[in-house]
Each structure stands twice: as structure tokens, then as C-alpha cells.
Amino acid sequence: MRERRLALLRAEAEVARRQLEVAKIEALKHVDAEKDDSTSSIQECAKEQAEERQARAKKVEYAGLEMVTKCDYCKEKGLRCFLDEATGQCASCITMDAECSIFVSEEEWEKVEQKKRRKRLEIAHLKARLAQSNVELLEAEIQEQSYAHHDLVVAKELDRVKEQAERSSASGTDPPVEPPLCRPLADLG
Numbered sequence: 249m250r251e252r253r254l255a256l257l258r259a260e261a262e263v264a265r266r267q268l269e270v271a272k273i274e275a276l277k278h279v280d281a282e283k284d285d286s287t288s289s290i291q292e293c294a295k296e297q298a299e300e301r302q303a304r305a306k307k308v309e310y311a312g313l314e315m316v317t318k319c320d321y322c323k324e325k326g327l328r329c330f331l332d333e334a335t336g337q338c339a340s341c342i343t344m345d346a347e348c349s350i351f352v353s354e355e356e357w358e359k360v361e362q363k364k365r366r367k368r369l370e371i372a373h374l375k376a377r378l379a380q381s382n383v384e385l386l387e388a389e390i391q392e393q394s395y396a397h398h399d400l401v402v403a404k405e406l407d408r409v410k411e412q413a414e415r416s417s418a419s420g421t422d423p424p425v426e427p428p429l430c431r432p433l434a435d436l437g
Contacts, residue, residue, distance in 0.1 A: 298345075303343050305340070308330050308331070313331045313333065314331075315338065317329075319341060321340055321348070322338060322340055329350065
């Protein structure tokens with residue numbers, strides 16, 4: 249009796265296991281069906297968006313604003329480039345849902361502005377250095393003129409003293425001692 253009962257329990261367990269497997273398979277089928285529904289609705293949405301883009305692109309082409317300067321995509325693919333003034337995109341980029349390069353991007357404009365600001369600042373620094381160098385040059389020129397004036401006064405005094413000495417030796421008398429014509433200049437250097 250025990251063996252029979254054990255065999256019956258084993259049979260019931262086997263039936264339960266098989267029912268569980270069937271339930272799992274049914275659940276997987278249901279999940280796959282939901283995935284298929286979800287995937288198909290995503291695909292349908294993407295298809296609708298692509299159709300809308302193509303319709304917009306056709307309108308842009310029909311408007312006939314063909315650009316001589318093409319965006320990168322049209323250049324690369326050898327396509328005609330029709331511009332949509334409202335969006336700033338060409339028909340091909342609208343169709344492909346790509347970023348159109350017919351106009352320079354905001355990032356590129358900002359890079360140029362930053363570069364200009366840096367260069368203006370650099371020029372301002374250079375101008376300040378140039379102005380400082382000009383001041384230093386003028387100071388050196390003033391000092392040079394002062395030295396030249398000093399040396400000229402000394403040279404004139406030397407000439408006068410020599411001339412007096414020559415006259416005195418010619419007359420045979422000692423030269424009179426006279427005070428110098430100029431006072432020594434303060435050292436400017």
C-alpha cells in the first residue's frame with residue numbers, strides 16, 4: 249500500500265511538473281506576444297515618423313530653395329540640397345533625421361566668440377606691455393639727454409681751461425684760478 253501511495257504521489261508530482269511547464273510556456277508565449285505588439289507599435293510609430301519626415305522633405309524640395317553651398321550630408325552623398333528656412337535644415341537631413349550642417353552650429357559660433365575674446369585680451373595685454381616699454385624708452389632717452397648735456401658742459405669747461413692754460417704759458421704767468429662755470433650735476437643714473 250505504501251508503494252502504491254508513493255507511486256500515486258510520484259504521478260501527481262509529475263502531472264504538476266508538466267502543468268507548470270505548460271503554464272511557463274503559455275506565459276512566455278503571452279510575453280512574446282506582448283513584445284511583438286510593443287515592437288510592432290514602436291515600428292509603426294517609427295514608420296509614421298519617417299513618413300512625416302519624407303512628406304516634409306518633399307514640401308521643402310517643392311519650395312525649390314536649392315542651395316549651392318551644400319550641407320556635409322548632401323556633399324558626401326552627392327545630393328541636391330534644398331533648404332527649409334523655417335527649420336534651417338535641408339530636405340535630405342529632414343528625411344534622414346540627421347543634424348544638418350548647412351548653417352554653422354551654435355557650438356562652433358561660441359568657439360569663435362571665445363577665441364575672439366581670448367585674442368582681444370591678449371592684444372590688450374600686449375598693448376599694455378608696449379605702452380610700458382614706451383614709457384621706459386622715454387625715461388632712457390631723457391637720461392641719455394641729461395648725460396649728453398652734462399658731458400657737453402664738461403667738454404666746454406675743459407676746452408676753456410686748456411685755452412687759459414695755453415694763454416698763460418704763452419705769457420709766462422700762472423693762470424688765475426677761477427671757479428668752475430657749472431656745478432656738478434646730481435647723478436641721474
